[in-house]
Amino acid sequence: xxxxxxxLIFDLFLLVAAIVFFVSSLSFDFRPWLFPGLFxxxxxxxxxxxxxxxxxxxxxxxxLSTLVSDDRVTQNSYGRIGFTVFSIITFYLLFRYTTIYxxxxxxxxxxxxxxxxxxxxxVFLTALCLDGFIYVFFQLxxxxxx
Numbered sequence: 828x829x830x831x832x833x834x835l836i837f838d839l840f841l842l843v844a845a846i847v848f849f850v851s852s853l854s855f856d857f858r859p860w861l862f863p864g865l866f867x868x869x870x871x872x873x874x875x876x877x878x879x880x881x882x883x884x885x886x887x888x889x890x891l892s893t894l895v896s897d898d899r900v901t902q903n904s905y906g907r908i909g910f911t912v913f914s915i916i917t918f919y920l921l922f923r924y925t926t927i928y929x930x931x932x933x934x935x936x937x938x939x940x941x942x943x944x945x946x947x948x949x950v951f952l953t954a955l956c957l958d959g960f961i962y963v964f965f966q967l968x969x970x971x972x973x
Contacts, residue, residue, distance in 0.1 A: 832904065836911050837938075838878050845870035862969075910941065931957050 848867035852860050914937040921930035932954035940950045 832908050834881075835878075836908065837915070838874055840915050841870065842874045842878075845874060907942065910937070914938065927961060928958055931961060 845867045848863055849871065852863040852867060855864070914934060917937075918930050918934040921933055935954040935957055936950055939945045939953060940947065945953075
């Protein structure tokens with residue numbers, strides 16, 4: 828089984844985001860550092876483990892030019908890569924200029940439904956649960972505005 832470029836791009840996006848969160852949290856005192864610092868550290872370990880696990884199992888990166896001679900497969904691979912990049916950029920813009928309560932469901936829907944081919948019921952339930960978790964944990968428990 829091979830790892831595709833879209834998965835690698837998403838893993839690298841998560842890795843870079845976790846590293847940025849970790850580095851930016853180093854300026855905090857110890858108590859305010861605990862949540863973002865530990866969360867980003869755990870995320871770095873998990874994503875690095877995912878990448879290493881994929882490589883260790885003998886999975887190889889698909890090079891699009893040598894993927895398959897079938898044009899449909901190549902176009903589908905280009906589409907997945909483009910869709911992944913589009914989703915990540917749109918997530919960033921939504922997160923930056925609107926709110927996390929729009930950005931997280933957008934990214935969840937894009938990846939679960941259109942790249943993961945999950946049923947709509949599962950996609951909407953997951954997006955709703957993630958939004959609910961973020962609201963309860965940050966807004967209610969930590970009383971932090973995102």
